[in-house]
Amino acid sequence: MEFNIALISGDGIGPEVIKEATKILDKIGKLFSHKFKYTEIEAGGASIEKYGEPLTKDNLEVCKKSNAIILGAIGGAKWDSQPLDKKPEKAILQLRKELSLGDNLRPIFVNSALTSFSPLKESILRKGLDILVVRDIVGGMICSEKKTGVGKFGREASDLEYYNEEIIRKTVIMGFEAAMKRRKKLASLDKANVLESSMLWRTVVNEISKDYPEVEVKHYLIDNASMEVLKDPSKFDVIIASNIFGDIIADELSQITGTAGILASAELGIKGPGIFTPNQLHNTDESIVGKDVANPIGVILASALLLRYSLGLSEEALKVENAVDRVLKENFVTRDLFCEGKKLIGTKEMGSRIADNI
Structure with a gap:
């Protein structure tokens, strides 16, 4: 089956972590004979910089025609002084309204390999x-x-x-x-x-x-x-x-x-595409941008929610979740979760290890 996915890398670490989410979806596609067709669009601060507004009509139309939307990160200090209707977060409010999204689902759990962080x-x-x-x-x-x-x-x-x-x-x-x-x-x-x-x-x-x-x-x-x-x-x-x-x-x-960086979020409506994001959607730590240290697990698990709730692919979603669990139990972590006994890896390697475990 073929699915159209709108990719909104957004701001900050968004572009880095989104790449790891598509890496995971592509692996799922190969194993289960699905094809994920991605359309990259700007929203949030990136859109303000390019078009002068948080979300353009053309990019909104792309989202409406998709099966689901993945959003990496949104916002940043440089837009803090903008009026409410010009802040990056306005893009999310527009999408919620135009896509008739009514509910937010947030799965909250403690991974058994990371209990010491709580x-x-x-x-x-x-x-x-x-x-x-x-x-x-x-x-x-x-x-x-x-x-x-x-x-x-x-x-x-x-x-x-x-x-x-x-x-x-x-x-x-x-x-x-x-x-x-x-x-x-x-x-x-x-x-x-x-x-x-x-x-x-x-x-x-x-x-x-x-x-x-x-x-x-x-x-x-x-x-x-x-x-x-x-x-x-x-x-x-x-x-x-x-x-x-x-x-x-x-x-x-x-x-x-204690590990909010590995949690995910879904925004759903009665019908039409949902929006899937990491729990820490507003991660504005600009000091880690482009350094291969950001934690991609939040958006990777968001892709699992996408598979389950927007595409009805529960088995595929479980494969992703189990792969994340295995990598964490092998003690591989990104910098935000690094401590004694853990093995430090970067954003890209984390995505690759999870993909290899699917």
Whole structure:
């Protein structure tokens, strides 16, 4: 089968790590008789430099016609002073809107060869940390009405935490469907003790739960959840959350693994192409650009998510994930994970070793 993949190398280390992702996909293609046709486009800072805007209409059309999109990295210090509509990150917001992407999936796990990097005690990690965060990305204060101005007390600003039943339902259903394929446990995060939007969220979760009687559902207030995931992450399987709460909890979970650089992320809609990125999409450490030291595992595992969720190739996705696991258990790491007992390799060699293990 032939698949069209839009490649957005983006900024910073993006071009380096994207090359390793295509190396992996090409190996999968050879083994399973698939053909991946890549179209490289600019977005983010690279597009601003070349075209004066984060994403052009022509490049947007390429993305729309693709089967999936891989994005390497976006942003950097040189664009920090740009207005909101001219920041590199605006490209992601445009893609989400134009492709009708409604949910972000973040698999969070601790690799058994890298447990020493986690700030959690070994007694906690021994119980396990394997969580899928399903987060809405179209509602809430991040995407809703915004106002600025001058009022009685000087300058003022507001961001509307707006939700409706339709937005909530699609995230909740995706969470339940994911839970059915995992350990059948679902945690829903909200702030229903003070927010009307969260009260609606909790109501919809309870309604939909009736269609999934096998799934154990538990509601958490977001502040309590942020403590509980530190105390005992093994209690959690699938987490569903609103835009802002999901953004925060996913980043917290990523950090407690101690190895956020090897995690991946997927943004999906009901139909059409999804966007697949490393968890650290906004890695703006310009000191490592072009030095063959960046960790490509995040975007390589993003390519595994692409295979599974956009192309329906679960066996192929598992091959990639198992190959990553084998290389890490052989103690090969890039500079960000190097410590005593590990074998230091570069970006390119990491990609090649993973490809060789598929």
